[in-house]
Amino acid sequence: MPPKAQPKGKKPAPDFNPVVAFYLFCGTHILSALYAPVQDCDEVFNFFEPTHYLDHKHGLQTWEYSPEYAIRSWAYAGIHAAVASVARLLPGSTKTTQFYFLRLALGFFCACCETRLFATIARTLNPRIAVFFLIAMVFSPGMFHASTAYLPSSFAMYTNMLALSAFMDWKGGLRTAAGIFWFAVGGILGWPFASVLVLPFIAEELFLAVQTGSIYDTAKRFLDGAVRSFCILVVSESINSFFYRKFVCVPLNIVLYNVFSGPGRGPDIYGTEPWHFYARNLILNFNIWFILAAAALPLQVLSQLFRKQPSSKSSLVRGIIFVSPFYLWLTIFTLQPHKEERFMYPVYPFLALNSAISLHILLAYFGSSDPRQLVGKIPAKLKLGAAFLLVLGAIDVGVWRAIGMSTAYSAPLKVYEPLHENGGSKPGDTVCLGKEWYRFPSSYFLPKGVRAKFVKSAFTGLLPGEFSEANTGFGLFPGAWLIPSGMNDENKEDPGKYTDIDGCTFMVDSSLPSWTPSELEPDYIGDTAAWEAVKCERFLDTAATSTIGRLGWVPDLPFVPERHRRRDKQFQSCPFSFPLHPARVTEHVFPCHRRAMMESIKLRAREACNSQHAQAASKAFQEYVMDNPRPLVYIALGVATFIWASVLILRRFKPSKTPSRRGSPDPEKPSKFKVDRPPGVWIPSDFKRPAAEPYPNWSVETSKPRPYRPFRYGPKYNTTMGLRTMDWNEWIELDNHYLSFHGKKAARLASDRASKLYHTAPEAYDGAVELLEELCSYLPQRYPSMFKKTSVGMDNLVTGESLNIVERPLKEDPMVMCARQIQDDLAIMFERPDGQYYLLAGCILLAGFWRLEDKLGMALSEIHTSGSVPEYKTKLEKGMMNFFRRVKPENPVVRNNYFIQVDEDLAWSHSIGPEDGEEGTIGWFSAEKDKAIQHHYFRSERQSLRRLPRSGGVVFTIRTYFHPITEICDEPYVPGRLASAVRSWNGEVSQYKGKERYETVLLEYLDKRHEEQLANGLDLEKEDDVRAYPW
Incomplete structure (x- = not known):
C-alpha cells in the first residue's frame, strides 16, 4: 500500500477543495434564481411558455413553435417541464413555485458543470488558475444572469464546460469522444451554433495525430464521438417529430433560418448593433476579467518567447488551443449584424478560463524576485497589495452591478402576487399587457385559470399567440402540432393577437417620469376613475437616470448627488379593475412570501394528522393520478435526474482513499540553501538522521513487495527528474x-x-x-x-x-x-x-x-x-x-x-x-523481436x-x-494505463527503452486485457480513488 506517513518539513499549499467550490457556485446561483430579473423576453415566450403548456395545458405560442417553421425543440422544453413538475410535491406549491424551482434546478446543474471544470483546471493546469477561474465565474454579473437563465445558450454553456473538461483532462487517456458528445448535446438540444467551439479541439487532436503518427486511434475516437452524437440527435428529433407530428430536424431548421433565410427574414429583422456591442457588453458583465481574457493569447506567446526554458511545441499548441475558443466565438458573432447579450453565454466559461490564465501569467512575471529585472526591485508586499486590490476591485464591481440589476429591474417578478391571495382573482380572469408585454415573466405567475392577453400598443411586430387547447379527438399536446393562425417568420403584426380592453380584468402597466402617454399607450395608472392600483413596485427609469445609476446599485442617501439617485426615477405599477384591495406599495416581498408558505406548511401538517383527512387526501391523490398521468411521469423523470446528478457529484468529489503525491523539490527553482564552500570541499554537518520507526507488522515471510506502477497516461511523455x-x-x-x-x-x-x-x-x-x-x-x-x-x-x-x-x-x-x-x-x-x-x-x-x-x-x-x-x-x-x-x-x-x-x-x-x-555489442538491437508475452x-x-x-x-x-507482465495486468487499470504510457514515448525514449522489439506483442496484449476489464465493469472514473502516482 502507498505510504501513509507525511513528509517532514514545510508542507505544500493545499489545493482548493472542489466541494467548497461547488458550494460557492451553488450559493451564487441560488441568489440568482431567487432575485435575478428575467432579462430576455425570448426566455419567457420561447421557453417558459411552452414548458407551461406541457405542464398546465395552456400557454403562449411564438411563431417558432408553429409546425410550419419548427425551429424550437420540444425535447429541450420537455426536459425542463419534467423538472418543473417536481415542484408540485412541495407543500403550498403554486405555479410560481415551479418557476423558481426550475431556476434553482438550472443553477444546481450549472454549479455541477462549473465544479467539474474547476477540478479539471486545478488538476491539469494549475490550482491557482482554477481559483481565479472560480472568482471570475462567481463574482461576474454575466454569470449571475446566465447561470439560471432558461435559454438554449445557457444550456450550451453548461455542456461546453463538460466538453472543455473532457478535452482538457487527459488523465486516463484521451476523452475525445466525451468532448465531442458534450458539444453535440449542447448543439442538438440547445443551440446548434455552440458546436462550433469544438473546432479548436478537433484541430488539436489532428495535430497530435500527425505528430505522434496515431491517425488510426484518432479516427476511432472521432467515430466514437460521432456515433454518440448521432444517438442524441436521433432521440431528440424523434421527440420533436412526435410533437410536431411530422419529421423535423430542429437544429438544421435553426441554422437554415438564421444563416440562409432570404431578404426580409432572418435574425437581422429584429435589430442590429454596431461591431463594438459585445466588447461594451462584456466589459459591463465581466469588467477586468474581459480585458484579461482578451490578453490571454498575446500573453501566452510572450511568455513562451521570453521563458528561460521554452516548453515543447505540443505544450505551446495545447496552451493556445485552450484560449482560442473565446477568440473564435467573439470574432464570429462580432461579424453578425444582429447581436444579443445571450449569444455570448456559451463562451462565458472560456472567457473566465482565459482571464484566469492571463492573471496567472502576469502574477508569475510580476512575482519575480530577480534583482536584474525591474519588477524584481519592487517590494513584494507592494506587488501583493496591488494584485489583491485588482482582484478585490473586480469582485466589488461585479457584485455592485449584480445588486444594481436585481434591485432595478425585478418589479415584474413581484407585481403579480396579489392575484394569488384569497379573492385576488378567479378562473376566467384576464391579465392584459400593453406596452409592458415584453416584461411579462410568464404564465407561471398567474393563478390557475387566469390567462394573459395583449392589448394594442405602439409595438408593430408579431406578438405570441396561444397554444391550441383542443381536447377531444386530437391526442396528446395538440397545440404542438396544430398549425396556428396568423404566424409568420417576417415579424409582421397580426391583429388577431390583440384583445379588446373591455375584456381585461386586470391591466399591467408602467408609469415612468420620462414617459409620455399617447393614443396607443394611454396613462392607465393615471385613469383612477377606471382603474385602482393594487400593487406597485419600483422599476428603474433608464432615460432619467445617470450612467452610474444605470450601471449598478446606488443608495438613495442624502450625500449621493441627485443626478445619480434612483428615487423618483423608478416606478412600475399594476393597476387592477377589480376594486377589492386598497392601493399599497410593497418593497419587501420575499420575506412575506416565505412566512406565508411556512404558515401553509404548518396548517397542512395539522390537517395531515387527522386520519379522515389523510384517507380523503389519499383517495383524492389516486383519482388525480388516474386523471393526470403526465405530471406523475414528469415528477418521476425529475426525481431520477436529481438522484443521478447527486450521485455523480458525490462520486466525483468524494475524498480519495489514496494519499496524494508528496511535494516534489524543484531543481530549477532558486534555493534558500547557499553553498558557501569551494567545489570539492565538504564541511561535515552535525545532522543526525531521525530514528526510524519499526515497520508495523513486517515479516520476511508475509510482507509483499510494494506495488509501484510509475507510469502515467499519455499522450504526452514528460521527461523530468521526478523527485x-x-x-x-x-x-x-x-x-x-x-x-x-x-x-x-x-x-x-x-x-x-x-x-x-x-x-x-x-x-x-x-x-x-x-x-x-x-x-x-x-x-x-x-x-x-x-x-x-x-x-x-x-x-x-x-x-x-x-x-x-x-x-x-x-x-x-x-x-x-x-x-x-x-x-x-x-x-x-x-x-x-x-x-x-x-x-x-x-x-x-x-x-x-x-x-x-x-x-x-x-x-x-x-x-x-x-x-x-x-x-x-x-x-x-x-x-x-x-x-x-x-x-x-x-x-x-x-x-x-x-x-x-x-x-x-x-x-x-x-x-x-x-x-x-x-x-x-550490447544493446536492444540484439534482442529477439516480438517474443511471446510470457517472456515480457x-x-x-x-x-x-x-x-x-x-x-x-x-x-x-x-x-x-521485477514482475511478469501477465501478473501485473491482473490489477485493475494497469493494462490501459501502461498501454497509454508506452504509446506516449517519443522516438528518443522509445529507442532507449527498446520499444521497437516488443511493442506489437505488448500493446496487443495490454489492449486486450484492458478491454476485458472494461467488459467486466471497470469504472474508469473511480481510478483516482484507488491509484495515485507512483502506485
Whole structure:
C-alpha cells in the first residue's frame, strides 16, 4: 500500500477543495434564481411558455413553435417541464413555485458543470488558475444572469464546460469522444451554433495525430464521438417529430433560418448593433476579467518567447488551443449584424478560463524576485497589495452591478402576487399587457385559470399567440402540432393577437417620469376613475437616470448627488379593475412570501394528522393520478435526474482513499540553501538522521513487495527528474523476496565477475564506511525482527550473518557489506574540485541493463550521455547538476522509473547481449523481436538519494521490482494505463527503452486485457480513488 506517513518539513499549499467550490457556485446561483430579473423576453415566450403548456395545458405560442417553421425543440422544453413538475410535491406549491424551482434546478446543474471544470483546471493546469477561474465565474454579473437563465445558450454553456473538461483532462487517456458528445448535446438540444467551439479541439487532436503518427486511434475516437452524437440527435428529433407530428430536424431548421433565410427574414429583422456591442457588453458583465481574457493569447506567446526554458511545441499548441475558443466565438458573432447579450453565454466559461490564465501569467512575471529585472526591485508586499486590490476591485464591481440589476429591474417578478391571495382573482380572469408585454415573466405567475392577453400598443411586430387547447379527438399536446393562425417568420403584426380592453380584468402597466402617454399607450395608472392600483413596485427609469445609476446599485442617501439617485426615477405599477384591495406599495416581498408558505406548511401538517383527512387526501391523490398521468411521469423523470446528478457529484468529489503525491523539490527553482564552500570541499554537518520507526507488522515471510506502477497516461511523455520528498522511515524497503535477492547477490559475489560488480575508490572509502554505519543504525530500528544492533555492528537474525564495522581492516569492501544486507544496489558520488560529481563507490549486482565497470569514475553528465538517456542535455542536465550541488543531508528524496524486459533474468538482461560482451555489442538491437508475452517482464526501480553528513557523498539506493507482465495486468487499470504510457514515448525514449522489439506483442496484449476489464465493469472514473502516482 502507498505510504501513509507525511513528509517532514514545510508542507505544500493545499489545493482548493472542489466541494467548497461547488458550494460557492451553488450559493451564487441560488441568489440568482431567487432575485435575478428575467432579462430576455425570448426566455419567457420561447421557453417558459411552452414548458407551461406541457405542464398546465395552456400557454403562449411564438411563431417558432408553429409546425410550419419548427425551429424550437420540444425535447429541450420537455426536459425542463419534467423538472418543473417536481415542484408540485412541495407543500403550498403554486405555479410560481415551479418557476423558481426550475431556476434553482438550472443553477444546481450549472454549479455541477462549473465544479467539474474547476477540478479539471486545478488538476491539469494549475490550482491557482482554477481559483481565479472560480472568482471570475462567481463574482461576474454575466454569470449571475446566465447561470439560471432558461435559454438554449445557457444550456450550451453548461455542456461546453463538460466538453472543455473532457478535452482538457487527459488523465486516463484521451476523452475525445466525451468532448465531442458534450458539444453535440449542447448543439442538438440547445443551440446548434455552440458546436462550433469544438473546432479548436478537433484541430488539436489532428495535430497530435500527425505528430505522434496515431491517425488510426484518432479516427476511432472521432467515430466514437460521432456515433454518440448521432444517438442524441436521433432521440431528440424523434421527440420533436412526435410533437410536431411530422419529421423535423430542429437544429438544421435553426441554422437554415438564421444563416440562409432570404431578404426580409432572418435574425437581422429584429435589430442590429454596431461591431463594438459585445466588447461594451462584456466589459459591463465581466469588467477586468474581459480585458484579461482578451490578453490571454498575446500573453501566452510572450511568455513562451521570453521563458528561460521554452516548453515543447505540443505544450505551446495545447496552451493556445485552450484560449482560442473565446477568440473564435467573439470574432464570429462580432461579424453578425444582429447581436444579443445571450449569444455570448456559451463562451462565458472560456472567457473566465482565459482571464484566469492571463492573471496567472502576469502574477508569475510580476512575482519575480530577480534583482536584474525591474519588477524584481519592487517590494513584494507592494506587488501583493496591488494584485489583491485588482482582484478585490473586480469582485466589488461585479457584485455592485449584480445588486444594481436585481434591485432595478425585478418589479415584474413581484407585481403579480396579489392575484394569488384569497379573492385576488378567479378562473376566467384576464391579465392584459400593453406596452409592458415584453416584461411579462410568464404564465407561471398567474393563478390557475387566469390567462394573459395583449392589448394594442405602439409595438408593430408579431406578438405570441396561444397554444391550441383542443381536447377531444386530437391526442396528446395538440397545440404542438396544430398549425396556428396568423404566424409568420417576417415579424409582421397580426391583429388577431390583440384583445379588446373591455375584456381585461386586470391591466399591467408602467408609469415612468420620462414617459409620455399617447393614443396607443394611454396613462392607465393615471385613469383612477377606471382603474385602482393594487400593487406597485419600483422599476428603474433608464432615460432619467445617470450612467452610474444605470450601471449598478446606488443608495438613495442624502450625500449621493441627485443626478445619480434612483428615487423618483423608478416606478412600475399594476393597476387592477377589480376594486377589492386598497392601493399599497410593497418593497419587501420575499420575506412575506416565505412566512406565508411556512404558515401553509404548518396548517397542512395539522390537517395531515387527522386520519379522515389523510384517507380523503389519499383517495383524492389516486383519482388525480388516474386523471393526470403526465405530471406523475414528469415528477418521476425529475426525481431520477436529481438522484443521478447527486450521485455523480458525490462520486466525483468524494475524498480519495489514496494519499496524494508528496511535494516534489524543484531543481530549477532558486534555493534558500547557499553553498558557501569551494567545489570539492565538504564541511561535515552535525545532522543526525531521525530514528526510524519499526515497520508495523513486517515479516520476511508475509510482507509483499510494494506495488509501484510509475507510469502515467499519455499522450504526452514528460521527461523530468521526478523527485519526491522521502520520509526517513522509508529509506530502505524490504519484503518477502528478501531471501531470493540475498541468494542472487551472494551467487553474483561468488562468481568470476565479482570484482567487476563492486568498487570503492580510496577517496570514497570513508563515505562507504559512513554508509555502512548508517545502515547498521537504521536497519535494526526499522526491521527489529530481522536485525539486531550489537556493540560492534549488527546481526542479521534471518541469514545468521554478523557485521563487525569497527575492526580494521574490514573483512570485505564496505559497499559489499552494505549490499549483502539489503535488496538494493548502491552507489555513491563525490564532488571533485572541478564541481562535477563522480561515481567513486558502488556495488551494482542486479542492474539488468548497465554495468558498474562501464560507469565507474565517470562524471554525472558522462554517465547519462554514455547511456543515451533521452533528452538529458536539453531537459535534465542543468536541474540535476543544481540538485547535486544543493542537496542537504536533512532533505532526502526518492524517484521511480520503469522498463520492459523480454527475458526473466533479474541481474542481467541477456536478451541485449552477454554481460561480458564488448562495448558496442550490447544493446536492444540484439534482442529477439516480438517474443511471446510470457517472456515480457515489468522492471520497476525505486531510487532514493541522500547526502551523507560526514563525508558529503550522495548515496543512491536502487531497489528493483521485477514482475511478469501477465501478473501485473491482473490489477485493475494497469493494462490501459501502461498501454497509454508506452504509446506516449517519443522516438528518443522509445529507442532507449527498446520499444521497437516488443511493442506489437505488448500493446496487443495490454489492449486486450484492458478491454476485458472494461467488459467486466471497470469504472474508469473511480481510478483516482484507488491509484495515485507512483502506485
